[in-house]
Every structure is written in structure tokens, then in C-alpha cells.
Amino acid sequence: AQSVSQHNHHVILSEAASLELGCNYSYGGTVNLFWYVQYPGQHLQLLLKYFSGDPLVKGIKGFEAEFIKSKFSFNLRKPSVQWSDTAEYFCAVSAPQAAGNKLTFGGGTRVLVKP
Amino acid sequence: DVKVTQSSRYLVKRTGEKVFLECVQDMDHENMFWYRQDPGLGLRLIYFSYDVKMKEKGDIPEGYSVSREKKERFSLILESASTNQTSMYLCASSLSGQAHNEQFFGPGTRLTVL
Numbered sequence: 001a002q003s004v005s006q007h008n009h010h011v012i013l014s015e016a017a018s019l020e021l022g023c024n025y026s027y028g029g030t031v032n033l034f035w036y037v038q039y040p041g042q043h044l045q046l047l048l049k050y051f052s053g054d055p056l057v058k059g060i061k062g063f064e065a066e067f068i069k070s071k072f073s074f075n076l077r078k079p080s081v082q083w084s085d086t087a088e089y090f091c092a093v094s095a096p097q098a099a100g101n102k103l104t105f106g107g108g109t110r111v112l113v114k115p
Numbered sequence: 116d117v118k119v120t121q122s123s124r125y126l127v128k129r130t131g132e133k134v135f136l137e138c139v140q141d142m143d144h145e146n147m148f149w150y151r152q153d154p155g156l157g158l159r160l161i162y163f164s165y166d167v168k169m170k171e172k173g174d175i176p177e178g179y180s181v182s183r184e185k186k187e188r189f190s191l192i193l194e195s196a197s198t199n200q201t202s203m204y205l206c207a208s209s210l211s212g213q214a215h216n217e218q219f220f221g222p223g224t225r226l227t228v229l
Contacts, residue, residue, distance in 0.1 A: 009155060032215040043119075044158075044205065044220040051215035090157055096214040101146055102173065103218060105157040 002027035004093050004106035012112045015083055021076040021109050023091035033074040034092040034103065035065055044090070050074065051096075061085070083115045118142070119221035121206050127227045134193040136224050138206030145211035147189035148218065149173075149181060152203040164189055165211060196228045 007022035025031065035047040048059025055067040065076045074091060091106040122137035140147065146165050150158040150173075160173030162181040170181050178200060182190045189208075193200055203225050207218040 004157075006157075034215075034217075043222055044207075046217045049215055049217070051213075092158075094214045101209050101211065101214045101216055101218070102148065102160055102163055103158075104174075105150075105159070107155050107157040 002031075002093055002095060002104045004091050004104055006089075006091055006106035006109050008109050009107065010110045010112070012114065013081060014114050016080050017113075019076075019078045019081045019085070019111065021089055021091075021111070023074045023076065023106060024072050025074070025091075025093045025104075026072065027093060027095060030096055032094045032096060033065070033067055034094070035059065035063070035074075035076050036090045036092060036105075037087045038090070039084075039087045047076070047089070081111075081113050083113050085111060086113045087111060119206055119208055119219050121204075121221040121224050123224050124222060125225050125227075127229065128193075128196050129229050130197060132193075132196050132228075134196050134226065134228075136191040136193075136204055136206075136226070138189045138191070138208075138221055139187050140189075140206075140208040140219070141187065142208070142219070143186065144208035144219075145186070146209045146216075146218075147183065148207040148209075149179075149189065149191045150205045150207065151175070152205055152223070158205060161191065193226075196226075198228050200226065201228045202226060 032051040034049045092103040148163040149161045164183040206221040209218045
């Protein structure tokens with residue numbers, strides 16, 4: 001069975017600081033990788049995804065993530081955060097052959113950006 | 116825009132009650148999912164469905180059942196609610212065909228079992 005681990009449960013940083021959130025997965029085969037974000041009081045929404053091609057993926061709101069197959073990692077980055085990036089971030093993985101496109105999520109990282 | 120709606124934002128039930136959580140999506144998606152979200156544990160899949168009347172167990176199906184009689188509606192049932200089922204419940208839907216298709220989430224139902 002696949003699993004996903006996110007290294008930090010909570011991150012606090014100031015505006016304009018750089019952000020990197022770690023995500024590692026355990027699965028031996030081909031995977032699809034996702035980062036979802038949940039802003040306070042809002043629905044969970046897709047930030048970006050990787051399924052093939054360039055391992056450096058760009059998403060919405062200036063976020064990017066890099067898939068490093070040898071490290072089973074898919075870390076999320078943003079060079080300069082804003083107060084509005086305060087949210088909970090979830091890494092997730094799916095196996096292409098899995099029925100119904102089901103996702104396995106990590107435990108989430110709560111990010112607080114101080115103005 | 117895809118819209119996934121859930122019948123209640125907040126619910127309070129008593130131990131032993133039968134609880135129904137309803138989810139409706141308006142984009143003709145084949146796949147629908149029920150998760151529970153708990154602090155530090157992320158989202159855990161309870162059940163999913165990839166077609167009408169089809170259902171598959173997720174990672175934590177114990178104590179839950181589901182029903183999908185129509186394509187747009189997916190119900191989660193707690194046969195006999197217990198306090199350890201107090202949680203946030205999220206419904207999602209997605210198109211079939213590609214495993215990288217995005218899942219679209221509803222607003223969640225925060226269930227408290229007393």
C-alpha cells in the first residue's frame with residue numbers, strides 16, 4: 001500500500017520568506033503526485049500536480065514542486081510568501097492503475113504567514 | 116465550475132444514532148469519494164464509487180456504509196454513530212479515465228457525536 005509523509009506539521013514564517021514543504025511517498029511503481037491547499041474556511045483545492053514530463057511543475061499562485069524519483073519526493077516551494085498563503089497544505093499520491101483514481105494523502109502542513 | 120455540495124456544514128448526533136451524510140455533484144463525474152479529515156492525519160479515504168451502484172472500500176471503511184443510486188449523489192451512512200466518528204467529513208468527485216484527474220471537494224460536514 002502506498003503512504004505519504006509530510007515532514008512538518010506546522011510552519012510559521014514571515015511575509016517575503018521562502019517556503020519549502022517536504023513530501024515523501026512510498027510506492028514502487030509509477031505515481032501521480034498532487035499538492036492540495038485548504039485556505040481558512042474554504043474548500044480543499046488543487047495547487048498543482050505531476051503525472052509525466054518535466055519534473056518541475058508550476059502551479060497556481062506562484063507555487064512550484066519538483067518530483068525527484070530517486071528520492072521518492074515531491075517538495076513544494078514558493079520563493080516569497082504572502083500573508084494570503086496561510087493555509088493547510090496536503091501532498092497526495094495516486095497510482096495510475098488504481099481503480100477510481102483514489103488518492104492517498106499525507107498528514108498535512110499548517111502554514112502561518114505573519115504579516 | 117464544478118460544484119460539490121454537502122447537505123450539512125455542522126451536525127450533532129448522539130451515540131447509537133444512524134447518520135446520513137449527503138453529497139451531490141453537478142458535473143457528471145463518474146468517481147465520488149468520502150474522506151474524513153482529522154488533525155495530523157490528513158484525509159483518509161472511507162469509501163469511493165466509480166459508477167452508479169458500484170462502491171469500493173477505502174482505507175478506513177469500518178463503521179460506515181455508502182449508497183450511490185444516482186450518478187450525482189453519493190451518501191455516507193454511519194449505521195450506529197460512535198464518539199470516535201467525530202470528525203470533518205469531505206466528499207469529492209472526479210472524472211474517470213485518467214488517474215491524474217483532479218478531485219473536486221465539497222465544503223465538508225463537521226460531525227460531532229456525543
